[in-house]
Amino acid sequence: MAHDLNRLALFAAVAETGSFTAAAERIGKPKSQVSQQVGRLEAELGVRLFTRTTRKVSLTEAGSALFDECAPLLNEMQAALARLDAERREPSGLLRLTVSAEYAATVLAPLIVSFVERYPKMEIDVVTASEQVDLVDARIDLAIRMGWLKDSSLRAVSLGDFGQWVVAAPAYLQRHGVPQRPAELVSHRWVALSLLRLPLQWTFTNPDGGTETVRVKAALRINSTAGLQGLVAAGAGMSTLPDFMVAEQVRTGLLVRVLAGFALPRAGIYAVYPDGRHVPVKVRAFIDHVRDALVASG
Structure with missing residues:
Protein backbone atom coordinates (compact mmCIF):
# COMPACT_ATOMS: atom_id res chain seq x y z
CA MET A 1 0.00 0.00 0.00
CA ARG A 88 18.11 30.30 -5.72
CA ARG A 89 18.53 33.16 -3.27
CA GLU A 90 21.14 35.90 -3.43
CA PRO A 91 23.61 35.90 -0.52
CA SER A 92 22.53 38.42 2.10
CA GLY A 93 22.91 39.24 5.76
CA LEU A 94 25.93 39.32 8.05
CA LEU A 95 29.00 37.13 7.52
CA ARG A 96 31.35 36.99 10.51
CA LEU A 97 34.84 36.09 9.34
CA THR A 98 38.07 35.52 11.24
CA VAL A 99 41.51 35.71 9.63
CA SER A 100 45.02 36.81 10.54
CA ALA A 101 45.58 40.55 10.28
CA GLU A 102 48.50 39.98 7.90
CA TYR A 103 46.51 37.91 5.41
CA ALA A 104 43.57 40.27 5.67
CA ALA A 105 45.75 43.26 4.83
CA THR A 106 47.86 41.75 2.07
CA VAL A 107 45.48 39.40 0.24
CA LEU A 108 41.92 39.31 1.54
CA ALA A 109 41.06 43.02 1.73
CA PRO A 110 40.48 43.56 -2.03
CA LEU A 111 38.58 40.26 -2.24
CA ILE A 112 36.23 41.38 0.54
CA VAL A 113 35.64 44.65 -1.30
CA SER A 114 34.85 42.89 -4.58
CA PHE A 115 32.57 40.44 -2.76
CA VAL A 116 30.36 43.12 -1.19
CA GLU A 117 30.28 44.96 -4.51
CA ARG A 118 29.08 41.76 -6.16
CA TYR A 119 26.56 41.02 -3.40
CA PRO A 120 25.34 44.39 -2.07
CA LYS A 121 22.97 42.74 0.44
CA MET A 122 25.94 41.28 2.31
CA GLU A 123 27.67 42.72 5.39
CA ILE A 124 31.10 41.52 6.52
CA ASP A 125 32.40 41.59 10.09
CA VAL A 126 36.13 40.75 10.05
CA VAL A 127 37.68 39.54 13.32
CA THR A 128 41.47 39.48 13.03
CA ALA A 129 43.35 37.06 15.26
CA SER A 130 46.79 35.47 15.18
CA GLU A 131 45.64 32.43 17.15
CA GLN A 132 42.73 30.15 16.32
CA VAL A 133 39.31 31.31 17.44
CA ASP A 134 36.60 28.90 18.59
CA LEU A 135 34.11 29.42 15.78
CA VAL A 136 31.08 28.13 17.66
CA ASP A 137 31.69 30.04 20.90
CA ALA A 138 32.55 33.25 19.04
CA ARG A 139 29.64 32.83 16.60
CA ILE A 140 31.97 32.98 13.62
CA ASP A 141 30.63 31.82 10.26
CA LEU A 142 33.96 31.27 8.53
CA ALA A 143 37.69 31.27 9.23
CA ILE A 144 40.59 31.60 6.78
CA ARG A 145 43.44 29.58 8.26
CA MET A 146 47.00 29.11 7.13
CA GLY A 147 49.44 26.24 7.42
CA TRP A 148 48.54 22.67 8.32
CA LEU A 149 45.13 21.92 9.77
CA LYS A 150 44.61 19.85 12.89
CA ASP A 151 41.90 17.21 13.03
CA SER A 152 38.66 18.72 14.33
CA SER A 153 34.89 18.67 14.02
CA LEU A 154 35.09 21.61 11.61
CA ARG A 155 34.74 21.38 7.85
CA ALA A 156 37.51 22.75 5.62
CA VAL A 157 37.89 23.70 1.97
CA SER A 158 41.30 24.20 0.38
CA LEU A 159 41.70 27.64 -1.20
CA GLY A 160 45.31 27.28 -2.31
CA ASP A 161 48.77 27.41 -0.78
CA PHE A 162 51.70 29.75 -0.25
CA GLY A 163 55.47 29.58 -0.15
CA GLN A 164 57.78 30.19 2.80
CA TRP A 165 60.80 32.37 2.15
CA VAL A 166 63.90 32.93 4.25
CA VAL A 167 64.50 36.69 4.21
CA ALA A 168 66.76 39.28 5.78
CA ALA A 169 67.41 43.00 5.51
CA PRO A 170 70.24 44.12 3.17
CA ALA A 171 72.02 45.82 6.08
CA TYR A 172 72.01 42.60 8.10
CA LEU A 173 73.49 40.63 5.20
CA GLN A 174 76.18 43.24 4.67
CA ARG A 175 77.27 42.81 8.30
CA HIS A 176 76.91 39.05 8.66
CA GLY A 177 77.21 37.64 5.14
CA VAL A 178 74.81 35.69 2.95
CA PRO A 179 74.33 31.97 3.75
CA GLN A 180 74.85 29.63 0.82
CA ARG A 181 73.41 26.46 2.37
CA PRO A 182 70.75 25.83 5.03
CA ALA A 183 73.36 24.51 7.48
CA GLU A 184 74.93 27.99 7.60
CA LEU A 185 71.74 29.41 9.20
CA VAL A 186 72.96 28.00 12.53
CA SER A 187 75.58 30.74 12.74
CA HIS A 188 73.10 33.56 12.01
CA ARG A 189 70.75 35.52 14.24
CA TRP A 190 67.24 34.08 13.90
CA VAL A 191 63.99 35.81 14.72
CA ALA A 192 61.52 33.10 15.77
CA LEU A 193 57.75 33.16 15.47
CA SER A 194 56.59 31.65 18.76
CA LEU A 195 53.13 30.85 17.35
CA LEU A 196 54.63 27.94 15.42
CA ARG A 197 54.80 24.44 16.90
CA LEU A 198 58.50 24.09 15.92
CA PRO A 199 59.72 27.66 15.35
CA LEU A 200 63.41 26.70 15.32
CA GLN A 201 63.36 23.60 13.10
CA TRP A 202 63.19 23.87 9.31
CA THR A 203 63.43 21.20 6.61
CA PHE A 204 64.63 22.32 3.19
CA THR A 205 64.48 20.48 -0.11
CA ASN A 206 67.84 20.78 -1.87
CA PRO A 207 68.20 21.45 -5.62
CA ASP A 208 69.10 17.77 -6.10
CA GLY A 209 65.85 16.67 -4.42
CA GLY A 210 67.32 15.66 -1.08
CA THR A 211 66.21 17.17 2.21
CA GLU A 212 68.16 18.95 4.92
CA THR A 213 66.80 19.74 8.39
CA VAL A 214 68.32 22.62 10.31
CA ARG A 215 67.78 23.70 13.90
CA VAL A 216 68.49 27.42 14.26
CA LYS A 217 69.10 29.50 17.39
CA ALA A 218 66.62 32.20 18.37
CA ALA A 219 68.09 35.62 18.98
CA LEU A 220 64.59 37.07 19.34
CA ARG A 221 61.09 35.60 19.66
CA ILE A 222 57.78 37.23 18.82
CA ASN A 223 54.18 36.01 18.61
CA SER A 224 53.07 38.19 15.69
CA THR A 225 53.82 37.67 12.00
CA ALA A 226 53.58 41.41 11.36
CA GLY A 227 55.95 42.08 14.25
CA LEU A 228 58.32 39.43 12.91
CA GLN A 229 58.32 41.12 9.52
CA GLY A 230 59.10 44.45 11.16
CA LEU A 231 62.03 43.06 13.16
CA VAL A 232 63.54 41.37 10.11
CA ALA A 233 63.15 44.53 8.01
CA ALA A 234 64.86 46.50 10.79
CA GLY A 235 67.89 44.20 10.59
CA ALA A 236 67.31 42.11 13.72
CA GLY A 237 68.16 38.88 11.92
CA MET A 238 66.80 36.29 9.49
CA SER A 239 63.51 34.47 9.52
CA THR A 240 60.95 32.66 7.43
CA LEU A 241 57.87 34.56 6.28
CA PRO A 242 54.97 33.83 3.90
CA ASP A 243 55.68 34.86 0.33
CA PHE A 244 52.47 36.91 0.11
CA MET A 245 53.76 39.12 2.96
CA VAL A 246 57.28 39.77 1.70
CA ALA A 247 57.17 39.45 -2.10
CA GLU A 248 56.73 43.21 -2.61
CA GLN A 249 59.51 44.07 -0.14
CA VAL A 250 61.82 41.62 -1.89
CA ARG A 251 60.90 43.14 -5.26
CA THR A 252 61.72 46.67 -4.05
CA GLY A 253 64.91 45.63 -2.24
CA LEU A 254 63.74 46.33 1.31
CA LEU A 255 64.26 42.64 2.04
CA VAL A 256 66.44 40.01 0.39
CA ARG A 257 65.38 36.43 -0.17
CA VAL A 258 68.20 34.05 0.71
CA LEU A 259 68.58 30.34 -0.06
CA ALA A 260 66.10 30.71 -2.92
CA GLY A 261 67.30 27.43 -4.42
CA PHE A 262 66.39 25.51 -1.26
CA ALA A 263 62.62 25.10 -0.91
CA LEU A 264 60.65 24.96 2.30
CA PRO A 265 57.33 23.06 2.31
CA ARG A 266 54.42 25.03 0.92
CA ALA A 267 51.65 25.68 3.43
CA GLY A 268 47.92 25.52 2.83
CA ILE A 269 45.23 28.20 2.84
CA TYR A 270 41.87 26.91 4.05
CA ALA A 271 38.34 28.10 4.54
CA VAL A 272 37.08 26.51 7.76
CA TYR A 273 33.50 26.56 9.05
CA PRO A 274 31.38 24.72 11.63
CA ASP A 275 30.12 21.31 10.64
CA GLY A 276 26.47 21.02 9.68
CA ARG A 277 24.13 19.44 7.18
CA HIS A 278 23.54 22.71 5.35
CA VAL A 279 26.22 25.27 4.48
CA PRO A 280 24.69 28.78 4.47
CA VAL A 281 24.59 30.32 1.00
CA LYS A 282 26.57 33.36 2.21
CA VAL A 283 29.41 31.10 3.42
CA ARG A 284 29.49 29.07 0.22
CA ALA A 285 29.39 32.23 -1.92
CA PHE A 286 32.33 33.80 -0.05
CA ILE A 287 34.42 30.62 -0.29
CA ASP A 288 33.77 30.37 -4.03
CA HIS A 289 34.58 34.05 -4.53
CA VAL A 290 37.93 33.84 -2.73
CA ARG A 291 38.93 30.53 -4.30
CA ASP A 292 38.14 31.75 -7.81
CA ALA A 293 40.15 34.93 -7.24
CA LEU A 294 43.15 33.05 -5.88
CA VAL A 295 43.10 30.59 -8.79
CA ALA A 296 42.86 33.47 -11.30
CA SER A 297 45.83 35.24 -9.70
CA GLY A 298 47.95 32.11 -9.97
Whole structure:
Protein backbone atom coordinates (compact mmCIF):
# COMPACT_ATOMS: atom_id res chain seq x y z
CA MET A 1 0.00 0.00 0.00
CA ALA A 2 1.26 3.49 -0.88
CA HIS A 3 1.20 5.78 2.15
CA ASP A 4 0.79 9.53 2.27
CA LEU A 5 4.21 10.92 3.30
CA ASN A 6 2.53 14.03 4.66
CA ARG A 7 1.01 11.83 7.36
CA LEU A 8 4.49 10.62 8.27
CA ALA A 9 5.61 14.24 8.64
CA LEU A 10 2.63 14.97 10.91
CA PHE A 11 3.37 11.83 12.94
CA ALA A 12 7.02 12.90 13.35
CA ALA A 13 5.97 16.39 14.48
CA VAL A 14 3.75 14.90 17.21
CA ALA A 15 6.53 12.52 18.26
CA GLU A 16 9.07 15.35 18.50
CA THR A 17 6.82 17.78 20.38
CA GLY A 18 4.99 15.20 22.50
CA SER A 19 1.71 16.94 21.85
CA PHE A 20 -0.90 17.17 19.12
CA THR A 21 -1.45 20.81 20.06
CA ALA A 22 2.25 21.72 19.87
CA ALA A 23 2.66 19.83 16.60
CA ALA A 24 -0.33 21.65 15.09
CA GLU A 25 1.13 25.03 16.15
CA ARG A 26 4.53 24.14 14.70
CA ILE A 27 3.23 23.23 11.25
CA GLY A 28 0.34 25.68 11.13
CA LYS A 29 -2.54 23.19 10.86
CA PRO A 30 -5.63 22.66 13.03
CA LYS A 31 -5.16 20.18 15.86
CA SER A 32 -8.17 18.19 14.65
CA GLN A 33 -6.59 17.73 11.22
CA VAL A 34 -3.30 16.55 12.72
CA SER A 35 -5.10 14.06 14.97
CA GLN A 36 -7.24 12.85 12.08
CA GLN A 37 -4.29 12.26 9.74
CA VAL A 38 -2.27 10.45 12.39
CA GLY A 39 -5.30 8.29 13.08
CA ARG A 40 -5.55 7.40 9.41
CA LEU A 41 -1.87 6.46 9.36
CA GLU A 42 -2.44 4.15 12.33
CA ALA A 43 -5.40 2.58 10.53
CA GLU A 44 -3.34 2.03 7.37
CA LEU A 45 -0.49 0.45 9.30
CA GLY A 46 -2.76 -1.56 11.60
CA VAL A 47 -0.85 -0.50 14.74
CA ARG A 48 -1.25 2.11 17.45
CA LEU A 49 1.56 4.68 17.27
CA PHE A 50 0.72 6.77 20.33
CA THR A 51 -0.67 6.19 23.77
CA ARG A 52 -3.06 9.06 24.45
CA THR A 53 -4.15 10.26 27.87
CA THR A 54 -5.74 13.48 29.02
CA ARG A 55 -2.32 14.74 30.14
CA LYS A 56 0.18 13.54 27.57
CA VAL A 57 0.89 11.71 24.35
CA SER A 58 3.66 9.12 24.26
CA LEU A 59 5.00 6.78 21.60
CA THR A 60 4.16 3.11 21.70
CA GLU A 61 6.86 0.56 20.95
CA ALA A 62 5.72 0.44 17.32
CA GLY A 63 5.57 4.24 17.15
CA SER A 64 9.08 4.56 18.56
CA ALA A 65 10.43 2.11 15.97
CA LEU A 66 8.69 3.96 13.13
CA PHE A 67 9.99 7.33 14.35
CA ASP A 68 13.56 6.04 14.56
CA GLU A 69 13.30 4.89 10.95
CA CYS A 70 11.51 7.82 9.35
CA ALA A 71 12.94 10.85 11.24
CA PRO A 72 16.39 10.77 9.54
CA LEU A 73 14.75 10.42 6.12
CA LEU A 74 12.42 13.35 6.75
CA ASN A 75 15.37 15.45 7.95
CA GLU A 76 17.31 14.65 4.78
CA MET A 77 14.33 15.66 2.66
CA GLN A 78 14.01 18.96 4.54
CA ALA A 79 17.75 19.58 4.14
CA ALA A 80 17.56 18.92 0.39
CA LEU A 81 14.68 21.37 0.03
CA ALA A 82 16.56 23.95 2.10
CA ARG A 83 19.62 23.60 -0.12
CA LEU A 84 17.58 24.12 -3.26
CA ASP A 85 15.88 27.14 -1.73
CA ALA A 86 19.21 28.63 -0.64
CA GLU A 87 20.76 28.17 -4.08
CA ARG A 88 18.11 30.30 -5.72
CA ARG A 89 18.53 33.16 -3.27
CA GLU A 90 21.14 35.90 -3.43
CA PRO A 91 23.61 35.90 -0.52
CA SER A 92 22.53 38.42 2.10
CA GLY A 93 22.91 39.24 5.76
CA LEU A 94 25.93 39.32 8.05
CA LEU A 95 29.00 37.13 7.52
CA ARG A 96 31.35 36.99 10.51
CA LEU A 97 34.84 36.09 9.34
CA THR A 98 38.07 35.52 11.24
CA VAL A 99 41.51 35.71 9.63
CA SER A 100 45.02 36.81 10.54
CA ALA A 101 45.58 40.55 10.28
CA GLU A 102 48.50 39.98 7.90
CA TYR A 103 46.51 37.91 5.41
CA ALA A 104 43.57 40.27 5.67
CA ALA A 105 45.75 43.26 4.83
CA THR A 106 47.86 41.75 2.07
CA VAL A 107 45.48 39.40 0.24
CA LEU A 108 41.92 39.31 1.54
CA ALA A 109 41.06 43.02 1.73
CA PRO A 110 40.48 43.56 -2.03
CA LEU A 111 38.58 40.26 -2.24
CA ILE A 112 36.23 41.38 0.54
CA VAL A 113 35.64 44.65 -1.30
CA SER A 114 34.85 42.89 -4.58
CA PHE A 115 32.57 40.44 -2.76
CA VAL A 116 30.36 43.12 -1.19
CA GLU A 117 30.28 44.96 -4.51
CA ARG A 118 29.08 41.76 -6.16
CA TYR A 119 26.56 41.02 -3.40
CA PRO A 120 25.34 44.39 -2.07
CA LYS A 121 22.97 42.74 0.44
CA MET A 122 25.94 41.28 2.31
CA GLU A 123 27.67 42.72 5.39
CA ILE A 124 31.10 41.52 6.52
CA ASP A 125 32.40 41.59 10.09
CA VAL A 126 36.13 40.75 10.05
CA VAL A 127 37.68 39.54 13.32
CA THR A 128 41.47 39.48 13.03
CA ALA A 129 43.35 37.06 15.26
CA SER A 130 46.79 35.47 15.18
CA GLU A 131 45.64 32.43 17.15
CA GLN A 132 42.73 30.15 16.32
CA VAL A 133 39.31 31.31 17.44
CA ASP A 134 36.60 28.90 18.59
CA LEU A 135 34.11 29.42 15.78
CA VAL A 136 31.08 28.13 17.66
CA ASP A 137 31.69 30.04 20.90
CA ALA A 138 32.55 33.25 19.04
CA ARG A 139 29.64 32.83 16.60
CA ILE A 140 31.97 32.98 13.62
CA ASP A 141 30.63 31.82 10.26
CA LEU A 142 33.96 31.27 8.53
CA ALA A 143 37.69 31.27 9.23
CA ILE A 144 40.59 31.60 6.78
CA ARG A 145 43.44 29.58 8.26
CA MET A 146 47.00 29.11 7.13
CA GLY A 147 49.44 26.24 7.42
CA TRP A 148 48.54 22.67 8.32
CA LEU A 149 45.13 21.92 9.77
CA LYS A 150 44.61 19.85 12.89
CA ASP A 151 41.90 17.21 13.03
CA SER A 152 38.66 18.72 14.33
CA SER A 153 34.89 18.67 14.02
CA LEU A 154 35.09 21.61 11.61
CA ARG A 155 34.74 21.38 7.85
CA ALA A 156 37.51 22.75 5.62
CA VAL A 157 37.89 23.70 1.97
CA SER A 158 41.30 24.20 0.38
CA LEU A 159 41.70 27.64 -1.20
CA GLY A 160 45.31 27.28 -2.31
CA ASP A 161 48.77 27.41 -0.78
CA PHE A 162 51.70 29.75 -0.25
CA GLY A 163 55.47 29.58 -0.15
CA GLN A 164 57.78 30.19 2.80
CA TRP A 165 60.80 32.37 2.15
CA VAL A 166 63.90 32.93 4.25
CA VAL A 167 64.50 36.69 4.21
CA ALA A 168 66.76 39.28 5.78
CA ALA A 169 67.41 43.00 5.51
CA PRO A 170 70.24 44.12 3.17
CA ALA A 171 72.02 45.82 6.08
CA TYR A 172 72.01 42.60 8.10
CA LEU A 173 73.49 40.63 5.20
CA GLN A 174 76.18 43.24 4.67
CA ARG A 175 77.27 42.81 8.30
CA HIS A 176 76.91 39.05 8.66
CA GLY A 177 77.21 37.64 5.14
CA VAL A 178 74.81 35.69 2.95
CA PRO A 179 74.33 31.97 3.75
CA GLN A 180 74.85 29.63 0.82
CA ARG A 181 73.41 26.46 2.37
CA PRO A 182 70.75 25.83 5.03
CA ALA A 183 73.36 24.51 7.48
CA GLU A 184 74.93 27.99 7.60
CA LEU A 185 71.74 29.41 9.20
CA VAL A 186 72.96 28.00 12.53
CA SER A 187 75.58 30.74 12.74
CA HIS A 188 73.10 33.56 12.01
CA ARG A 189 70.75 35.52 14.24
CA TRP A 190 67.24 34.08 13.90
CA VAL A 191 63.99 35.81 14.72
CA ALA A 192 61.52 33.10 15.77
CA LEU A 193 57.75 33.16 15.47
CA SER A 194 56.59 31.65 18.76
CA LEU A 195 53.13 30.85 17.35
CA LEU A 196 54.63 27.94 15.42
CA ARG A 197 54.80 24.44 16.90
CA LEU A 198 58.50 24.09 15.92
CA PRO A 199 59.72 27.66 15.35
CA LEU A 200 63.41 26.70 15.32
CA GLN A 201 63.36 23.60 13.10
CA TRP A 202 63.19 23.87 9.31
CA THR A 203 63.43 21.20 6.61
CA PHE A 204 64.63 22.32 3.19
CA THR A 205 64.48 20.48 -0.11
CA ASN A 206 67.84 20.78 -1.87
CA PRO A 207 68.20 21.45 -5.62
CA ASP A 208 69.10 17.77 -6.10
CA GLY A 209 65.85 16.67 -4.42
CA GLY A 210 67.32 15.66 -1.08
CA THR A 211 66.21 17.17 2.21
CA GLU A 212 68.16 18.95 4.92
CA THR A 213 66.80 19.74 8.39
CA VAL A 214 68.32 22.62 10.31
CA ARG A 215 67.78 23.70 13.90
CA VAL A 216 68.49 27.42 14.26
CA LYS A 217 69.10 29.50 17.39
CA ALA A 218 66.62 32.20 18.37
CA ALA A 219 68.09 35.62 18.98
CA LEU A 220 64.59 37.07 19.34
CA ARG A 221 61.09 35.60 19.66
CA ILE A 222 57.78 37.23 18.82
CA ASN A 223 54.18 36.01 18.61
CA SER A 224 53.07 38.19 15.69
CA THR A 225 53.82 37.67 12.00
CA ALA A 226 53.58 41.41 11.36
CA GLY A 227 55.95 42.08 14.25
CA LEU A 228 58.32 39.43 12.91
CA GLN A 229 58.32 41.12 9.52
CA GLY A 230 59.10 44.45 11.16
CA LEU A 231 62.03 43.06 13.16
CA VAL A 232 63.54 41.37 10.11
CA ALA A 233 63.15 44.53 8.01
CA ALA A 234 64.86 46.50 10.79
CA GLY A 235 67.89 44.20 10.59
CA ALA A 236 67.31 42.11 13.72
CA GLY A 237 68.16 38.88 11.92
CA MET A 238 66.80 36.29 9.49
CA SER A 239 63.51 34.47 9.52
CA THR A 240 60.95 32.66 7.43
CA LEU A 241 57.87 34.56 6.28
CA PRO A 242 54.97 33.83 3.90
CA ASP A 243 55.68 34.86 0.33
CA PHE A 244 52.47 36.91 0.11
CA MET A 245 53.76 39.12 2.96
CA VAL A 246 57.28 39.77 1.70
CA ALA A 247 57.17 39.45 -2.10
CA GLU A 248 56.73 43.21 -2.61
CA GLN A 249 59.51 44.07 -0.14
CA VAL A 250 61.82 41.62 -1.89
CA ARG A 251 60.90 43.14 -5.26
CA THR A 252 61.72 46.67 -4.05
CA GLY A 253 64.91 45.63 -2.24
CA LEU A 254 63.74 46.33 1.31
CA LEU A 255 64.26 42.64 2.04
CA VAL A 256 66.44 40.01 0.39
CA ARG A 257 65.38 36.43 -0.17
CA VAL A 258 68.20 34.05 0.71
CA LEU A 259 68.58 30.34 -0.06
CA ALA A 260 66.10 30.71 -2.92
CA GLY A 261 67.30 27.43 -4.42
CA PHE A 262 66.39 25.51 -1.26
CA ALA A 263 62.62 25.10 -0.91
CA LEU A 264 60.65 24.96 2.30
CA PRO A 265 57.33 23.06 2.31
CA ARG A 266 54.42 25.03 0.92
CA ALA A 267 51.65 25.68 3.43
CA GLY A 268 47.92 25.52 2.83
CA ILE A 269 45.23 28.20 2.84
CA TYR A 270 41.87 26.91 4.05
CA ALA A 271 38.34 28.10 4.54
CA VAL A 272 37.08 26.51 7.76
CA TYR A 273 33.50 26.56 9.05
CA PRO A 274 31.38 24.72 11.63
CA ASP A 275 30.12 21.31 10.64
CA GLY A 276 26.47 21.02 9.68
CA ARG A 277 24.13 19.44 7.18
CA HIS A 278 23.54 22.71 5.35
CA VAL A 279 26.22 25.27 4.48
CA PRO A 280 24.69 28.78 4.47
CA VAL A 281 24.59 30.32 1.00
CA LYS A 282 26.57 33.36 2.21
CA VAL A 283 29.41 31.10 3.42
CA ARG A 284 29.49 29.07 0.22
CA ALA A 285 29.39 32.23 -1.92
CA PHE A 286 32.33 33.80 -0.05
CA ILE A 287 34.42 30.62 -0.29
CA ASP A 288 33.77 30.37 -4.03
CA HIS A 289 34.58 34.05 -4.53
CA VAL A 290 37.93 33.84 -2.73
CA ARG A 291 38.93 30.53 -4.30
CA ASP A 292 38.14 31.75 -7.81
CA ALA A 293 40.15 34.93 -7.24
CA LEU A 294 43.15 33.05 -5.88
CA VAL A 295 43.10 30.59 -8.79
CA ALA A 296 42.86 33.47 -11.30
CA SER A 297 45.83 35.24 -9.70
CA GLY A 298 47.95 32.11 -9.97
